[in-house]
Amino acid sequence: MGQGRAVACRCEELIPDDMAHELAGYLERLRWILWGYKTGGIRDWEYSPPKSEEEAPAPMAAQTVERLLQISSELTGCTRCRLHSGRTNLVFGEGSAESSLVFVGEGPGFDEDRQGRPFVGRAGKLLDKMILAIGFDREEVYICNVVKCRPPENRTPHPDETATCSPFLFRQIEAISPRVICALGVSAAQTLLGNSRPISQLRGKVQFWRGIPLICTYHPAYLLRSPSQKAAAWQDLKEVIKLLRT
Numbered sequence: 001m002g003q004g005r006a007v008a009c010r011c012e013e014l015i016p017d018d019m020a021h022e023l024a025g026y027l028e029r030l031r032w033i034l035w036g037y038k039t040g041g042i043r044d045w046e047y048s049p050p051k052s053e054e055e056a057p058a059p060m061a062a063q064t065v066e067r068l069l070q071i072s073s074e075l076t077g078c079t080r081c082r083l084h085s086g087r088t089n090l091v092f093g094e095g096s097a098e099s100s101l102v103f104v105g106e107g108p109g110f111d112e113d114r115q116g117r118p119f120v121g122r123a124g125k126l127l128d129k130m131i132l133a134i135g136f137d138r139e140e141v142y143i144c145n146v147v148k149c150r151p152p153e154n155r156t157p158h159p160d161e162t163a164t165c166s167p168f169l170f171r172q173i174e175a176i177s178p179r180v181i182c183a184l185g186v187s188a189a190q191t192l193l194g195n196s197r198p199i200s201q202l203r204g205k206v207q208f209w210r211g212i213p214l215i216c217t218y219h220p221a222y223l224l225r226s227p228s229q230k231a232a233a234w235q236d237l238k239e240v241i242k243l244l245r246t
């Protein structure tokens with residue numbers, strides 16, 4: 001594969017829908033594995049080889065990828081809670097394992113369930129803009145959710161579902177060890193903080209999750225419904241920038 005050349009997957013045009021979704025899940029996992037090899041320092045590989053010592057991957061990143069792959073493999077075919085019955089694809093999370101910033105949402109929606117990737121629908125497009133606004137590309141941050149399977153009709157995950165799935169989220173965050181966490185919406189904020197206070201009381205100040213600064217803000221889907229709150233969300237994102245610069 002040539003450096004910088006993107007190859008679009010058109011498998012859904014060639015094979016039935018159900019097989020395409022399964023294949024998309026395997027391709028997503030393969031993407032992770034190949035990325036892990038790359039960050040692990042494999043040189044005999046034409047795809048983006050490091051050009052200098054400075055560009056060589058950090059061993060820590062390879063360890064993080066290994067830990068994420070381990071967590072991901074433990075979730076393969078997961079039936080630990082009732083949400084498994086309605087999923088098309090489990091949505092583990094994606095992004096840079098070395099990222100200083102992790103975004104945590106509530107759970108996959110329709111588009112995410114279909115594609116096996118977090119925040120790819122309309123709300124995801126808005127999140128992409130929010131990420132760009134604070135100076136990152138989507139690939140430079142890490143994005144995941146509290147629950148990895150889509151709740152029916154996009155309902156809020158039930159407390160027992162959150163309690164069952166959130167230990168995997170906590171391990172993801174611990175593996176990445178970011179400098180800042182940004183909780184998108186009340187479910188993510190309450191799960192990370194272990195309380196049931198409204199988002200209006202959780203945002204607007206720096207919170208902490210296991211010693212890591214945590215900023216709570218509105219979920220992009222809520223911002224699409226309530227654009228007047230975008231200014232408040234921007235204040236939260238400015239706090240994220242400030243924390244990353246300290």
Ligand code: SF4
Pocket residue numbers: 075078079080081082083084090147148149161164165
């Ligand atoms: S939501 Fe989490 S715990 Fe429940 S089935 Fe999916 S991966 Fe397993």
